[in-house]
Amino acid sequence: MKQKFPTRQLFLLAVIGYFVVAMATFGTSCKHPPLFDDDGLTPVDSMDTTVVIDTFPTGTPCDPDSVYFETDVLPILISSCAKSGCHNAASHEKGVILDSYANVVQTGDVRPFDLNGSDLYEVITETDPDKRMPQPPNAPLTQAQIQLIAKWINQGAQDLHCDPAFGACDTTNISFSQTLKPILNFYCVGCHSGAGASGNVHLDAYAGVKSVAQNGKLLGVISWAPGFQKMPQGGNQLDDCKIAKFKTWIDSGAPEN
Numbered sequence: 078m079k080q081k082f083p084t085r086q087l088f089l090l091a092v093i094g095y096f097v098v099a100m101a102t103f104g105t106s107c108k109h110p111p112l113f114d115d116d117g118l119t120p121v122d123s124m125d126t127t128v129v130i131d132t133f134p135t136g137t138p139c140d141p142d143s144v145y146f147e148t149d150v151l152p153i154l155i156s157s158c159a160k161s162g163c164h165n166a167a168s169h170e171k172g173v174i175l176d177s178y179a180n181v182v183q184t185g186d187v188r189p190f191d192l193n194g195s196d197l198y199e200v201i202t203e204t205d206p207d208k209r210m211p212q213p214p215n216a217p218l219t220q221a222q223i224q225l226i227a228k229w230i231n232q233g234a235q236d237l238h239c240d241p242a243f244g245a246c247d248t249t250n251i252s253f254s255q256t257l258k259p260i261l262n263f264y265c266v267g268c269h270s271g272a273g274a275s276g277n278v279h280l281d282a283y284a285g286v287k288s289v290a291q292n293g294k295l296l297g298v299i300s301w302a303p304g305f306q307k308m309p310q311g312g313n314q315l316d317d318c319k320i321a322k323f324k325t326w327i328d329s330g331a332p333e334n
C-alpha cells in the first residue's frame with residue numbers, strides 16, 4: 078500500500094536540514110586569532126607573518142598506545158620506500174605503491190592482525206639483503222620503525238586519525254639533537270642521506286641541516302612556502318607544532334645544541 082503522506086521521511090529531512098544549516102552557521106565560527114591589529118596593518122606582537130603557525134587544536138588528540146597510519150606509518154614508507162625509482166606512483170616497482178593508505182594495504186598485501194601473512198612486514202624484516210626492503214645501499218628500517226609497522230598491523234592495520242599538534246605547542250628549550258634530529262630521521266633522512274641524497278641535501282647530521290637552515294630552504298620547504306618544493310616529497314606536511322619548533326630553532330641561529 079502506498080503511503081499518502083511520508084511524514085516520517087519529511088520529518089527526517091527536516092532534522093537533517095536543521096543540522097546542515099546549524100553546521101554552516103556555527104561550524105565556521107571557530108576563528109583564528111587575529112594576525113593583525115585593528116588597523117589591519119601592524120602584525121600582532123612581533124609575529125612573523127611569512128609563516129602562519131596555527132596551534133589551535135582541531136582534531137582528536139593522539140593516544141600513545143594506538144598507531145595512526147598517516148601520522149606514524151606513512152612518513153616512514155614515504156621517506157624509505159615511496160621514492161622516485163622505487164615505490165611512488167610513477168615508479169611502482171613490481172606494482173607496489175606505498176604512498177597512501179589504500180595503496181599500502183592493497184599493493185603491500187597488508188593483512189590485518191596477520192604479521193607473517195603481510196608481504197610488507199616480510200620484506201622489511203628479510204635477513205637476506207638481496208630480498209630486503211629498502212634494498213641496499215639504502216639502510217634497512219630501524220628496529221623502532223619495524224616495531225611500529227608491526228604494531229600497526231597487529232592493531233588491525235587501520236586508518237585511524239589524530240591531530241599530532243593537538244593542544245599547546247611547546248617551543249621552549251628546542252635542541253637540535255633532542256627535538257629536531259628525531260623529526261628529521263623520521264620524515265626526511267630516508268631520502269636525504271648517503272651518496273645519493275636527494276638534491277644533494279644531507280639531513281642526517283648537523284652540518285647539512287645548518288646549511289639549509291641558514292639559506293632559508295629548510296623553513297621554506299617544510300612550511301610549503303610559495304616558490305619552494307614541498308617536503309617531505311610526496312608526503313603530508315609536518316604538523317604546525319613541528320614546523321614551529323624548526324622556526325624557533327632557526328630564528329635563534331640554528332645552534333648545534
Ligand code: HEC
Nearest residue numbers: 155156160264265268275276278289294295298308309310
Ligand atoms: C621521498 C623522498 C624525500 C623525502 C621524504 C624528503 N625529501 Fe627533500 N627532496 C627530495 C628530492 C627528490 C629533492 C630534490 C628535488 C629537486 O632538486 O628537484 C629534495 C629537495 C630538498 C631540499 C632542497 C630544496 C631546494 O630548493 O634546493 C630541501 C631543503 C629538502 N628537500 C628538505 C627536506 C626535508 C626537511 C624533509 C623532511 C621534512 C624532506 N626533504 C623529505 C626528496 C625527499
